[in-house]
Amino acid sequence: MIGKLKGIVDSYGEDHVILDVQGVGYLVHCSGRTQQALPPVGEAATLFIETFVREDMIRLYGFASPAEKSWFLLLQNVQGVGAKVALNVLSTLSPSELANAVAVGDKAMVSRANGVGPKVAARIVAELKDKAPGFSTVDPAVAGLAAQLEDRNAPAPVADAVSALVNLGYAQLQASTAIAAALREAGEGADTARLIRLGLKELAR
Template sequence: MIGRLRGTLIGKQPPSLLVEVGGVGYEVEAPMSTIYDLPGLGKEVVLLIHHAVKEDSITLYGFLHEAERTLFRNLLKVSGIGAKIALAVLSGVSTDHFARLVQAGDVVALTKIPGIGKKTAERIVVELRDRLDGMSGIPGATPRAAGAPLDAAGEATVALQQLGYKPVEVSRLVQKVAAEGDDAEAIIRKALRAALGG
């Protein structure tokens, strides 16, 4: 099984990449979170690989960070989720933010990720909540008792998504405006001002 590729990035047509290693070009599928952070064409790249073998195909999925590969593999274990939806999740939300949504049981926010309907979101919460708790590969996924409150940033994130903001946008806004000691209400106010250009 292939677990890692180190080579030259010679092609980039999302979601597909072409990485040349020792004269062989490997086609790799990657989420947008990885594609955004890739170097330019002709530069060296190191990708962590999930090697999927089926009866009629072999597919390589590439990630820059272990947390992304770990989340991808956990998503594939949820009934009804295939690689395409797992890549869409990673393209639409950061790993730590996704872990917070799952731990909070926020089905509404999860359904805003492309490809995830209400039933799939409910399955994700049920099947992944325990797996993401304290998982060292997912930043921000810290152990907490069932029903324990989120931190201020987590509460603000959930609230902003319930107002209709997209997960990726919310994640960026909260990271940008949250200051140490802020409560959820202060973070929400600052984020809304930043979103409205104030």
């Protein structure tokens, strides 16, 4: 089993790189983000490898970090997500961005990936939310607030304040983060108007 390859970049394809390792050229499929992070042809590179073996093929997938590789495998546990869709997701979102989106239930961010519709995005968020904390940089209070919003258990002023910020054009994660900070400052009994005001102040920093 190949776990890592270190060699010289021989050439790039649309969705792969050929890595020359002591005279052997390995064709490694990568996300767009990983390809962009690799050096020019002729320079040294290292990729973390996942090997898929089937009756009719052996295919190598390469990743810039162990975290990206972990998400590639996690994503494929979700119904409707194969290797191609998993790479599309990781081409659109970095591992930390994906973890944060899953942690706060931001289906819209996940659905930005090519080939990921609303239903698949919803499954990714729902089925992987317990896996996200280990990779996420999201404040636990934000993740908790997002879970309340998802389950419709958040107090009305909080839900309305987050909704107002989203309607103003902020992403779900930004809105949840700002209102979580506003709650810490204002306390649980704050009304919607005050939460919005404090949330916007937080976003302006």
